[in-house]
Amino acid sequence: MDVKPESPSHAKEHNDIQQTDVTAVEDHLNSNSTLKSRKWFDWDVEGSEWDILVISTALKLLLFPSYRSTDFEVHRNWLAITYSLPISKWYYDTTSEWTLDYPPFFAYFEKVLSIPASFIDPKIVDLNNLNYDAWSVVAYQRFTVILTELVLGAALLRFTRGAVDPSTQRIISASLFLHPGFLIVDHIHFQYNGFMFGILLWSILMARNGNKLLSGILFAVLLNFKHIYMYLAPAYFIYLLRAFCLSPSGRLEIGNFLSLANAVIGVFIASLGPFLVMGQIPQLLSRLFPFTRGLNHAYWAPNFWALVTAVDRILLKYASWMGTSIAINESGVASSSRGLVGDTVFAVLPNVKPVHTFAITVSVQLVILTKLWFSPTYKSFVTALTLCGYASFLFGWHVHEKAVLLILVPLSLLAAERHAYFRTFVIASVAGVFSLFPLIFTPGESIVKVVYSALWITMVYIPLARRVYEFPTSLPLVVLDGLEKLYLGGFVVLLAFTTLFPVLSRQSSAAMEFLPLLATSVYCAIGLLWGFIRLVFVYLNEEASYQGQLSTL
Amino acid sequence: MEERSGLSPDGQLPSRMLQLPPRPPSLAMKRSFPRLVSPGNEGVTLSTTRGNGVDYLAELPLRRVVSNSSMKSSKSSKQGNKPHIQLIHAPIPRRHLLNSSASHHWLHTPPLSPTSSRGTSPVSTTSAVQSSPRRPVHKSFSSLLEHEQQFPRRRRSSVGPGGGVVGFNEPSTPTGTSFRHDGGVLVSEKTAQEKNGVDTAMGRKWVRWMHKKGIKEWTVPSAIAFATLVKLCISLGSYSGKSTPPMYGDYEAQRHWMELTLHLPFRQWYTYDLQYWGLDYPPLTAYVSWICGIVASWINPSWVALDASRGIETEASKVFMRMTVLAWDLVVYIPALLFFAHSWQGTRSNRTQIMALLILLLQPALLLIDFGHFQYNSVMLGFTLLAINFFTTGKDLWGAVCFVLSLGFKQMALYYAPAIGSYLLAKCIYLGPRDGGKLFLRLAMVTIATFTLLFIPFLPPFAPLSAILDPITRIFPFARGLFEDKVANFWCASNVVIKWKAWASSGVLIKVSTILTALGFLPAVFGLLRAGIKFMSSNPTEPRPAHPPFLPLLPYAMLTSSMSFFLFSFQVHEKTILLPLMPMTLLLSGASSESSMFAWGALVNNVAVFSMWPLLKRDGLGIQYIAALLLWNRLIGYNPLKIPRQSFIHLLSFAVYIAIAMLHILEVLISPPARYPDLFPVLNVLVSTPVFVLTWLWSIKCGVEVSWALGGPGPGSAATSKATAAEQIQRRMSDSNGSTVMPGAGAEGVVVGQGYRQLGMRAMSLGYAQSRRRPQFTQRGSSVGLGEVERETSDS
Incomplete structure (x- = not known):
């Protein structure tokens, strides 16, 4: 509206400027470099970023004395194993029931951590000192989580540098660094997810910055830290193959291909080499992939199978009430009354075997990967990565609820793309974080997790919502919008229910003991499944016509 | 005019400048300050680089006219009718932000919209082709005041794809920053400092961020929620006397009182098994415990079973106990803080109020004692705070009731009693014999009535008269010695040299300590009463504001009085430092981060x-x-490790922090020798006590200064003294704002001493200017500082 056509007389001057532009830019660079050189070392961290670090560190420090799960003892035991045993015995030791079942890089990582630990308190690395929980070990292990999470912080910081829209990216980065998922799983429950998602984000960042080789290497490293990231591997494979190893016209870039292949093989040799030499690979694999577990974890991860199991339970109730002649699997009836522990056997529906879940997962992923193959851009890659993790989470065999972070972290990067992504992000984040709540069941920590998550979603939701809001344009979309809001509002009711139910039904039997867990699982599963459908739809349909911010990369 | 168009004083176009044909005024006029842009000035100024003299045209056409005149407008009257305006014609990049991002990235230029109240608009497909001019951002006055005053603000520069480095001066140029208007090019020299982030107050930045993102209304709830979160997290930790039978600690004492009050009749509350944490707080604590006990027994009776529950430490009972602290904190203390922000800080901008709230909400000492150690101090402090809030609104009777409740919750509130009592007395004097006498009678009646209500179960006809002695002897335990443990007060610190307990008997020591305490708070009492007499009104029909002019003295008086009790009185605990801390933090909460008030706080x-x-x-x-x-x-935004400036308080702070750091390091490295097991606590006392003594002296000094600011040094008739007060206040206010508030003043910026500025700020912030003197000021209405103040307040 305010654009004035350039008058011809200005054209020449304009050309001059084009020429002098370079000089100006150089000037600017020079001034920048002189500014830089004044300080002997530049952290390149701004005040507000220090603030985020201070807030989160202060809160995490305060969580030192909070509840910790058996994972804490698991990791302490690994410190002891890697410190006191030779490498050849690492994957054979059974002193504790918490045997080492992460890939070798993580074992090396624990080895590194165990050295300072032995100075701080030698009892930490004593193999037979089971369930040691003195303040020294608590403080030390909690502290290592905070320290290693700085990898995540550094990666997120680099994301804001050179982002398309730095102010929005800053919100997203901050939201990831302060993610309630990390707070719950890492700083209360106890794990090292922040560190490993830091590596994942470095890898994604390298993909954004065009350094695909390093991206691939970092992902290979990550796989050797924790093998659950295999959920994401198909997207990496296709992306690197299409965008790095093949030219746009489809010709093989042999140099790229060889360098990537060699680098990845090198990483795996660094990780598995010692065990390969010692001939321990089968033992290692049997530790990493124990195929003796059931369809659902003890607490159903909020995925497709949780819904199927719930439907089966309802059908069972219905059948026994109606007295119909549906064939009922008696062991399934027993399974349902046993609550949620152990293998899941359906009473009414046909049983599910690992191969079924595998087939469904792969076929869903194939659709996504086909799309990625034909549009191997950064944004498409991140979406496909999210969807791969999403599909594995929803349809995989024996999925842990903690794996929901595999969805939430890459999805956050897309949150501000446009309203469709944002809404998916909100639904998935709220449902995903809520589904993590049952991990923390002690009363004091429960309040903390709820207040923290509520604050987090407020701080993330409102600014981003204002940033990307779009009106629903048609009646079905209006209805859908309303339903989604209703669903999100339902979490308040669900929270009230799960909190009050144990108090109010103190007298009633243990049969209903699992009802809050079941309700949580099913309600979150609905949201996560819907989020998946949404995201797949957006990914497959709208990408061509719509150009978001990340499309410019 | 010359300056506006960037011409050199002799009217010649500098060789590097290019005058382009004027464009129709309409477009630019809409976007700038209309009255400041004359049509003749609509030309296009070309930016040039300074160093090599190479011209390059920025962007055509120009769309932005930015001036730093907004801040000057109020000043113009001072300088006659020739406005002192710097008008900078700055071009903007032609393409949309998103398209030029690549160059932003590798030039490390700051993002284009750091001051916009919204993020950049969502990208549409059209924006890639069409240029979308960005409006200049006109900030509100309060935001300018708060952001720009102390910090050299960031010059936004960007590299347009077809243009050069373009600098946008924001509408203000703070005093002392280094924007030079140099041949049409703005040069920022302090970029390095900007990058270091002079503004380190996280709270302030967060408040600003919330406002910028348009979620202002969520700021206060979020602040309270965040404080609650921090409290909850602290609550996860240990507490006083955890797992240490047989006596446990303060936690068990509080829990025991719930059990006691729940199961026993009133008469036995102060007599039951005194050896095991007998009740030694006034009745309101007992009633509060009673309510908590009822709730506890409703949830789980075993938590408060009489005698059987001693030392109970189940997970659920611990959470319940923590929740009771949080609940009372939310019921009493948080509303008191909100009320404080709206009454005492009522003249300040919305953001300053929220900042004050944040500072008070997260005050570390109170958090650690109430939610870590386990006590209910926030209830007592909350009632006192409510009392002084009511004083600002003129509801003295309600204030008196609240203060009696505070006393009735913990007798420690007596530390404030000299200040509050003399304030009320001074107010009675101030109102004159008729109204003042009426108020005095009413206050006396209300106070007595409230006390009677509190103690009613121990009074006839509910109990024999002798029953009242039980609570009284429990509440004032003179039998317990001069001091317990190691506490950073005068007695304990000097005990290193003089062994007081060997030197004199307990009775003598009580007398000595009482006399010293009285001497300690006497300056505060004297200051308030003198102010009451000085402002005494001879004309009873004259309309009066809600609060007397000497109200600003009250926080200082409370600080003096409570600190003197802490330092000199009998039987002080280390936790009692919370009492002097409250007025200190109240004073700190509104102080500018440059002031010495801030440093002291x-x-x-x-x-x-x-x-x-x-x-x-x-x-x-x-x-x-x-x-x-x-x-x-x-x-x-306080950095203890900062190298000090050459002022007493900063040097003192630096020395103290060095000593503290040394002590902590020593404590980690070596264990105390067997002869002196208390070595570190004693050293701690020796470091802390001098600071508290100096604070006490400082509070007296500030009290004197404020009363001078209020009424001038000499006694005089009511009329003259009031006039003097008005002038003094006005002068101080304009001075203070001159140095801190008035950005853009350039060389004319008034720099005044810290003391004056503080005084002005204090007097102003404490609501004095707003309600009483404002009309006079606006009539005179020439002061720049005041103009700012009004704008600031109008924004809030």
Whole structure:
């Protein structure tokens, strides 16, 4: 509206400027470099970023004395194993029931951590000192989580540098660094997810910055830290193959291909080499992939199978009430009354075997990967990565609820793309974080997790919502919008229910003991499944016509 | 005019400038300050680089006219009718932000919209082709005041794809920053400093961020929620006397009182098994415990079973106990803080009010004692705070009731009694014999009535008259010695040299300590009463404001009085430092981060937490100690490790922090020798006590200064003294704002001493100017500072 056509007389001057532009830019660079050189070392961290670090560190420090799960003892035991045993015995030791079942890089990582630990308190690395929980070990292990999470912080910081829209990216980065998922799983429950998602984000960042080789290497490293990231591997494979190893016209870039292949093989040799030499690979694999577990974890991860199991339970109730002649699997009836522990056997529906879940997962992923193959851009890659993790989470065999972070972290990067992504992000984040709540069941920590998550979603939701809001344009979309809001509002009711139910039904039997867990699982599963459908739809349909911010990369 | 168009004074176009044909005024006019842009000035100014003299045209056409005149407009009257305006014609990049991002990236230029109240608009497909001019951002006055005044603001520069480096001067240029108007090019020299982030107050930045993102209305709820979160997290930790039978600690005492009050009749409350944590707080604590006990027994009777529940430490009962502290905090203290922000800080901008709220909400000492160590101090402090809030609104009777409730919750509130009592007395004097006498009678009646209500179960006809002695002897335990443990007060510190207990008997010591305490708070009492007499009105029909002019003295008087009790009185605990801390933090909460008030407040808060370190260490709250201090200091933007400026308080702070750091390091490295097991607590006392003594002296000094600011040094008739007061206040206010508030003043910026500025700020912030003197000021209406103040307040 305010654009004035350039008058011809200005054209020449304009050309001059084009020429002098370079000089100006150089000037600017020079001034920048002189500014830089004044300080002997530049952290390149701004005040507000220090603030985020201070807030989160202060809160995490305060969580030192909070509840910790058996994972804490698991990791302490690994410190002891890697410190006191030779490498050849690492994957054979059974002193504790918490045997080492992460890939070798993580074992090396624990080895590194165990050295300072032995100075701080030698009892930490004593193999037979089971369930040691003195303040020294608590403080030390909690502290290592905070320290290693700085990898995540550094990666997120680099994301804001050179982002398309730095102010929005800053919100997203901050939201990831302060993610309630990390707070719950890492700083209360106890794990090292922040560190490993830091590596994942470095890898994604390298993909954004065009350094695909390093991206691939970092992902290979990550796989050797924790093998659950295999959920994401198909997207990496296709992306690197299409965008790095093949030219746009489809010709093989042999140099790229060889360098990537060699680098990845090198990483795996660094990780598995010692065990390969010692001939321990089968033992290692049997530790990493124990195929003796059931369809659902003890607490159903909020995925497709949780819904199927719930439907089966309802059908069972219905059948026994109606007295119909549906064939009922008696062991399934027993399974349902046993609550949620152990293998899941359906009473009414046909049983599910690992191969079924595998087939469904792969076929869903194939659709996504086909799309990625034909549009191997950064944004498409991140979406496909999210969807791969999403599909594995929803349809995989024996999925842990903690794996929901595999969805939430890459999805956050897309949150501000446009309203469709944002809404998916909100639904998935709220449902995903809520589904993590049952991990923390002690009363004091429960309040903390709820207040923290509520604050987090407020701080993330409102600014981003204002940033990307779009009106629903048609009646079905209006209805859908309303339903989604209703669903999100339902979490308040669900929270009230799960909190009050144990108090109010103190007298009633243990049969209903699992009802809050079941309700949580099913309600979150609905949201996560819907989020998946949404995201797949957006990914497959709208990408061509719509150009978001990340499309410019 | 010359300056506006960037011409050199002789009217010649500089060789590097290019005058382009004027464009129709309409477009630019809409976007700039209409009255400041004359049509003849619509030309296009070309930016040039300074160094090599190469011209390059920025962008055509120009769309932005930015001037720093907004701040000057109020000043123009001072300088006659020739406005002193710097008008900078700045081009903007032609393409949309998103398209030029690549160059932003590798030039490390700041993002284009740091001041916009919204993010960049969502990208549409059209924006890639069409240029979308960005409007100049006109900030509100309050935001300018708060953001620009102390910090050299960021010059936004960007590289347009077809243009050069373009600098946008924001509408204000703070005093002392280095924007030079140099041949049409703005040069920022302090970019390095900007990058270092002079503004380190996390709270302020967060408040600004919330406002910028348009979620202003969520700021206060979020602040309270965040404070609650921090409290909950601290609550996860250890507490006083955890797992230490047979006596446990303060936690068990409070829990025991719930059990006691729930199961026993009133008469036995102060007599039952006194050896095991007998009740030694006034009745309101007992009633509060009673309510908590009822709720507890409703949830789970075993938590408060008489005698059987002693030392109970189940997970659920601990959470319940923590929740009771949080609940009372939310019921009494938080509303009091909100009320404080709206009454005492009522003349300040919305953001300053929220900042004050944040500073008070996360005050580390109170958090650590109430939610870590386990006590209910926030209830007592909350009632006192409510009392002084009511005083600002003129509801003295309600104030008196609240203060009696505070006394009735914990007798420690007596530390404030000299200040509050003399304030009320001074107000009675101020109102004159008729109204004042009426008020005095009413106050007396209300106070007595409230006390009677509180103690009614121990009075006839409910109990024999002798029953009242039980609570009284329990509440004032003179039999317990001069001091307990190691506390950073005069007695304990001087005990290193003079062994008081050997020197004199307990009775003598009580008398000596009482006399010293009285001498300690006498300046505060005297100051208030003198102000009451000075402002005494001879004309009873004259309309009066809600609060008397000497109200600003009250926080100082409370600080003096409570600090003198802490230092000199009998039987002081280290936790009692919370009482002097409250007025200190109230004063700190509105202070500018440059002022010495701020430095004092932060120092005293930090040292107070440090002085409780032996206690916190015993309670197992070491990590909470670190986290709370870290969070709060970052929140208020205070850096203890900063190299000091040459002023007393900064040097003192520096020395104290060095000593504290040394002590902590020593404590980690070596264990105390067997001869002196208390070596570190004693050293702690020796570091902390001088700071508290100096704070006490400083509060007296400030009290004197404020009363001078109010009424001038000499006694005089009511009329003259009031006029003097008005002038003094006005002068101080304009001075103070001249140096801190008035950006853009350039060389004319008035720089005044810290003391004056503080005085002005204090008097102003404490609501004095707003309600009483404002009309006079606006009539005179020439002061720049005042113009600012009004704008600031109008924004809030």
